[in-house]
Amino acid sequence: MLQIAIQGRGGQGAQTAGSLLAMAFFAEGREVQSFASYGGARRGTPVSSFIRVDDRPIRLRCDIEQADAILCFDASLLEGRLLAIARPDTLIVVNSSRTPEQYAEQLPGYRVLPIDGISISRRHGLGRIVNSTLLGAFARAIEAPKLEVLTQALGETAPKLREENIASCEEGYRRMEAQLQRVAA
Amino acid sequence: MNAHGAMLSQQKPVLLTGNHAVAWAARLARPKVVPLYPITPQTPILEKLTEFQADGAFNAEIITPESEHSVMAACIPASLAGVRVFTATASQGLLLMHELLHYASGARAPIVMANVNRTLASPWAFWPDETDSLSQRDTGWIQYYVESAQESLDTVIQAFRVAERELLPVMVNLDAFYVSHALEPVRVPPQELVDAFLPPYTPSHCLDTAKVESWGNVVTPDMYYRHRRALGEAMDQVYATALEADDEWGELTGRRYGLIERYRCEGARSVIVAMGSMCGTARDAVDAMRDAGLMIGLMKVRLFRPLPVQALRAGLAGVADVLVLDRDYSPGHGGVLHQELRAALYGMADAPRIHGYLAGVGGVNVSPEKIAEFARMANVSDSQPESAWVR
Numbered sequence: 001m002l003q004i005a006i007q008g009r010g011g012q013g014a015q016t017a018g019s020l021l022a023m024a025f026f027a028e029g030r031e032v033q034s035f036a037s038y039g040g041a042r043r044g045t046p047v048s049s050f051i052r053v054d055d056r057p058i059r060l061r062c063d064i065e066q067a068d069a070i071l072c073f074d075a076s077l078l079e080g081r082l083l084a085i086a087r088p089d090t091l092i093v094v095n096s097s098r099t100p101e102q103y104a105e106q107l108p109g110y111r112v113l114p115i116d117g118i119s120i121s122r123r124h125g126l127g128r129i130v131n132s133t134l135l136g137a138f139a140r141a142i143e144a145p146k147l148e149v150l151t152q153a154l155g156e157t158a159p160k161l162r163e164e165n166i167a168s169c170e171e172g173y174r175r176m177e178a179q180l181q182r183v184a185a
Numbered sequence: 186m187n188a189h190g191a192m193l194s195q196q197k198p199v200l201l202t203g204n205h206a207v208a209w210a211a212r213l214a215r216p217k218v219v220p221l222y223p224i225t226p227q228t229p230i231l232e233k234l235t236e237f238q239a240d241g242a243f244n245a246e247i248i249t250p251e252s253e254h255s256v257m258a259a260c261i262p263a264s265l266a267g268v269r270v271f272t273a274t275a276s277q278g279l280l281l282m283h284e285l286l287h288y289a290s291g292a293r294a295p296i297v298m299a300n301v302n303r304t305l306a307s308p309w310a311f312w313p314d315e316t317d318s319l320s321q322r323d324t325g326w327i328q329y330y331v332e333s334a335q336e337s338l339d340t341v342i343q344a345f346r347v348a349e350r351e352l353l354p355v356m357v358n359l360d361a362f363y364v365s366h367a368l369e370p371v372r373v374p375p376q377e378l379v380d381a382f383l384p385p386y387t388p389s390h391c392l393d394t395a396k397v398e399s400w401g402n403v404v405t406p407d408m409y410y411r412h413r414r415a416l417g418e419a420m421d422q423v424y425a426t427a428l429e430a431d432d433e434w435g436e437l438t439g440r441r442y443g444l445i446e447r448y449r450c451e452g453a454r455s456v457i458v459a460m461g462s463m464c465g466t467a468r469d470a471v472d473a474m475r476d477a478g479l480m481i482g483l484m485k486v487r488l489f490r491p492l493p494v495q496a497l498r499a500g501l502a503g504v505a506d507v508l509v510l511d512r513d514y515s516p517g518h519g520g521v522l523h524q525e526l527r528a529a530l531y532g533m534a535d536a537p538r539i540h541g542y543l544a545g546v547g548g549v550n551v552s553p554e555k556i557a558e559f560a561r562m563a564n565v566s567d568s569q570p571e572s573a574w575v576r
Contacts, residue, residue: 019200022368026200035367057370060469061332061363061462063550 003064006049007082008073013131018049023153024145025053033058071138093138124168132165136172198370203359206334206371207299208233210341212243213379217268220248220259226361227275227301253278257285264294267391276303276317290325295348303361312548313360316513319521327355328490330460334371346430351419360462420491444493450482455506458484470556494529507537508563512545519572541572
């Protein structure tokens with residue numbers, strides 16, 4: 001079972017990102033369960049979204065205490081509470097203009113993969129709306145779901161700026177790929 | 186499974202949250218009147234139903250009065266006028282209905298209501314906790330507790346059948362967050378299947394100015410006594426009616442749940458008893474413990490009112506230890522399910538030792554590892570009449 005946590009602030013689209021990711025995995029034939037904290041969530045306060053992906057029906061109805069991968073929408077949230085659910089091998093994709101090397105120094109013992117979501121989204125006319133961009137980067141980092149399945153889910157659900165969201169998602173994917181190749185080299 | 190059921194099992198699931206699965210069930214049941222008041226975490230049910238209505242797919246009169254008390258006050262006369270009625274609420278909203286919950290069952294109004302189990306104030310919170318509906322256990326409503334979005338959908342549809350057969354209102358309870366807001370694969374049955382299962386509601390008595398029947402007159406002690414007794418007799422019929430509805434639904438869809446479900450209880454020395462979403466987690470815990478050689482099973486209480494006492498006694502006969510997990514708390518008396526189980530099993534020859542754990546109160550996380558830890562605790566401790574705080 002793959003267990004993913006998405007952390008953002010109310011209004012950033014972390015919950016939507018969770019649903020989109022679940023839809024894409026589901027379209028690939030996987031069993032999924034996605035749930036988010038709600039109610040007390042207001043614009044600007046921390047919001048968590050969780051996704052489980054498996055090859056058999058998912059029965060667990062509890063929090064994810066150890067995530068295999070984390071997508072963090074806001075670098076200021078990458079601290080104690082969120083890191084508590086990360087293991088040394090947990091892949092952490094964070095929306096940040098910092099470099100992987102800076103994160104290696106700042107958070108030793110964690111695998112942090114930054115992606116400058118805001119710059120990419122702005123280039124595609126999305127302003128500060130980063131969820132499509134971050135999802136592209138995240139999908140490349142964890143090598144699932146397939147980019148074309150993800151962009152199809154985006155295209156089916158984006159209320160507006162459909163092409164822009166897809167293009168930004170694809171650039172997020174490519175940027176992460178380049179970063180991973182650079183780090184590996 | 187018949188040919189229709191076989192065809193359905195091929196049907197492709199779609200992703201729905203528990204709340205949206207409930208809204209789909211309500212749409213498929215074709216109620217005529219749906220009074221609603223929004224409250225977190227039930228609001229997506231209301232939103233989805235109004236969306237269905239705006240699309241022309243839901244032909245019900247949706248009424249949005251000024252409070253949940255008024256919602257129930259609208260449900261009762263609509264139901265007594267002889268039409269199918271659906272509503273949904275949560276937490277404080279359910280409590281605001283309290284007075285009229287008694288009135289609805291007394292009036293024998295077969296209303297179906299979904300309740301999203303959420304913590305009660307104060308302090309203010311939005312987490313899963315079943316104290317809201319469990320504190321309404323004496324109101325004369327049939328109560329189901331479900332585990333998944335699919336079971337929410339299936340149970341709301343079954344609930345209309347049971348309600349209208351026995352002329353009793355039904356509450357279908359789903360946990361906040363883990364069920365109400367969990368997006369997961371759900372098979373939505375076709376309209377014609379639900380129409381075949383749920384024929385139009387045509388009660389033999391209803392408020393009708395032409396027939397000149399009424400409800401609400403003052404009665405004598407004798408009339409009141411006989412009326413309550415008749416209500417009790419209807420409650421006694423619910424076991425058979427609910428089982429039949431579940432069986433028929435199983436024939437049509439391939440999905441049946443039972444009133445209580447025994448999961449891997451064969452030869453079990455210990456049995457976990459729980460309700461709602463925790464049962465899903467307990468299944469994984471039981472599998473892991475069985476793999477480790479422990480003789481343990483799960484008994485899921487799906488129907489809580491009326492409580493299937495005989496089925497519980499039969500199902501737990503010969504078991505050494507029963508662990509009751511409560512996601513609720515009755516101050517001064519502990520876990521509600523724990524105390525209900527103690528009463529239900531009292532006087533059995535070789536009654537199991539019952540251990541009550543206040544495990545998920547306030548939405549506190551209950552993982553499979555925690556459940557395994559509770560099982561180890563029960564193994565080495567005496568049974569206590571009081572529920573224990575654990576986490």
